Amino acid sequence: MKGRVVVTAGYDRALHALALVELLRRAGHDVAGILVVSAFRVKRLKALLRQRGRSALPLLASKLFGMRRAASADASPLFDFLRRESIAGGSLRAWAKAHDVPHRVVGSLNDPDAVALVREAGAQAVFYAGGGILRKPLLDAAAGRVVNAHSGPLPEIRGMNALEWSILIGEPPTVTIHVIDAGIDTGGVIEKIPIPVEPGDTIESLREKCEVLGVQGLVRAAALVDRPLPARPPGADAHRQCFVMAPVLRELAERKLAGRGVPR
């Protein structure tokens, strides 16, 4: 089945979102619109600075100007994948122009503009590749058919930094393709994809693997968009909801991954 989908992105130079739209196109699916959240929104900038402090600045630069670096100089799962798939970098705006796809920059995915695009596109589903928390108007416009790739096992590890939390508490690193509903990562599970952990892997390299596996999982899910989507697992919201991991625990997770001891 060839699906008709709208894709969201947190910023215009998001490489994983670019890979997603391109691979959907190559698989014969119809990308009926792209929604990109403006990085210049004051509320968003303030939230980012409050959450990450000064470390938000390089992150912001990478989002605005596509200055993203590979996880390591030797190997980068995401960049290797892009090379294998012959996907050059660039912006979603340029890709949309090249393929005559509506591209809209919005302040939030919950803005009327964003909701209108989803309705106008007549999409069977929205594929989420970033852009913040979704509220009822957008979920309603998509008739509850919003699909996401989450970087941890669901419903066991919901929320932020799911990969880091998985490593820290000893859950097998997993990408979950799931439905977004009104809860936080509580929607029905479409597919669970184990993340292969190899010697030398770091959190950054595993994050890139997450992105690759997430893109591949979403492309597979596009073939299923005409079918009923799975329902919310019972008791999903009773499972742990995680927040951004504190740096000391992230260091500990990194050490655990490397099989080392206390971070000193």
Place this chain on the structure above:
Amino acid sequence: MSGTTSRMDIYSRHLEATARWLLRSIATKGGSAAYFSPLRGWSRPYPETTGYIIPTLLDLQPRLRELPLEPAALSLGEWLLSIQQPSGAWLGGLHPPSRSARLSVFNTAQILDGMVALYEHTRQSRWLDAAKRGARWLADNCKADGTWGEASYRKGFEPSYYTQVCWPMLRVWRQTQDTAVRAAAERALRRVLARRLPNGVFEDWGFDAGAPAFTHTIAYTLRGFLESALLLDDWSTYGEPTVEALERLVKLSERYAGRLPGTFDDAWTSNSSYTCLTGNVQVALCLLVWEARNTDLRLVSAAAKLVDATCAAQRITSPLASIRGAVGGSAPLWGRYMVMQYPNWAAKYHCDALLALMRRVETEAR
């Protein structure tokens, strides 16, 4: 992570700098100065906080072997013994006391914490004897309804943070088995329990009736319950009622990236533009105490953010020794809590929180 400083190294540096500042606060006058003010210099010593700084110094000694922390703790204890009143209580306020100084419930209890710590550390009975007399005074003056009346912080107002009085009383009870002390502590705890609102707030947990409470006294209230629950081995009565508030504080700590607003009203709303640093690290301690019972690294993460934010507000390389390693009352320093001052209790709780966090991370790493 090669080439970068690990967070644990950063914590070690802040711990040492803060401990050194605490040592500097111990003036030749015997006790630890209540605060350093850039405008007025070091204050007079404060018996109340001198008391609860003692266990901090003793806890730090094995980790900071090169610093004379244990001798300092013993000398603070001697000073407190020298100013204990014949009734067994201690006076409120700074030392030397003003003419209007009265025997103080809260201050006496915090000093008990130091006395018990010294007894547990040295096994010398004179520390426990002093603690017994102080605890007896508290028990004898605690009324049937769990209030203290005249010896309260303010006449006619019995704040909910007096749970922080019950905890040291129960520490004495554990050593002496004086049932009157335990009974009085439980009366006071039950009185505060009756003030719990459905949203987890304990009414009047601030310095003033009906006013928004600093996170400092919110954390006092919760910690008093948590530690009492552990000492009495009764989580359902005294620990469980704090969970709603602790969960709120976890979410708020995450939302504000470790910089909680300085005050909250009874609806958990705040219009404070500053953060109360000691309140932040005291909340971190509450989360770590809770986590010790209910293993959940998310609580450790929230506590770490509160500690990180306090470290970020601290200057540990300042050329001014009186500021180097100090912890401000508020951030910014001109915030409403301890305006333009560096209180010794902020440094004490920062040390406690750093130490507890480092121990927890080390345990997790094993």
